[in-house]
Amino acid sequence: MIIIYHFGVNIQQYAKLGRGNLFPSIYGCKNCPYEGKLYRHGFYERGVITSSAYYRIPVLLLKCPVCGKTYSVMPDWLIPYFQYCYAIFVYIDIGIIKTVVF
Numbered sequence: 001m002i003i004i005y006h007f008g009v010n011i012q013q014y015a016k017l018g019r020g021n022l023f024p025s026i027y028g029c030k031n032c033p034y035e036g037k038l039y040r041h042g043f044y045e046r047g048v049i050t051s052s053a054y055y056r057i058p059v060l061l062l063k064c065p066v067c068g069k070t071y072s073v074m075p076d077w078l079i080p081y082f083q084y085c086y087a088i089f090v091y092i093d094i095g096i097i098k099t100v101v102f
């Protein structure tokens with residue numbers, strides 16, 4: 001399951017900070033009645049494509065200690081399951097970018 005979170009930094013800052021970003025503590029599981037803090041379960045790396053660069057960024061994984069459900073904490077400028085950031089789609093919409101290959 002994906003949790004969208006506002007980190008308060010842009011893509012470049014997030015990529016530079018990497019695992020040093022201020023990751024949130026999330027409470028409560030959406031899959032079971034557990035209301036406590038979800039445990040940190042590591043990171044995975046994913047790519048992000050902007051109009052001018054490509055970044056590899058860490059995504060925090062959380063895990064419910066009761067049911068084992070895992071969560072990805074994604075920055076709000078990422079589109080789940082896509083490597084493109086939201087700005088790319090704005091650029092397409094207003095005509096700055098003409099072609100994107102998905």
Ligand SMILES: [Zn+2]
Pocket residue numbers: 029030031032033034064065066067068069
């Ligand atoms: Zn749970």
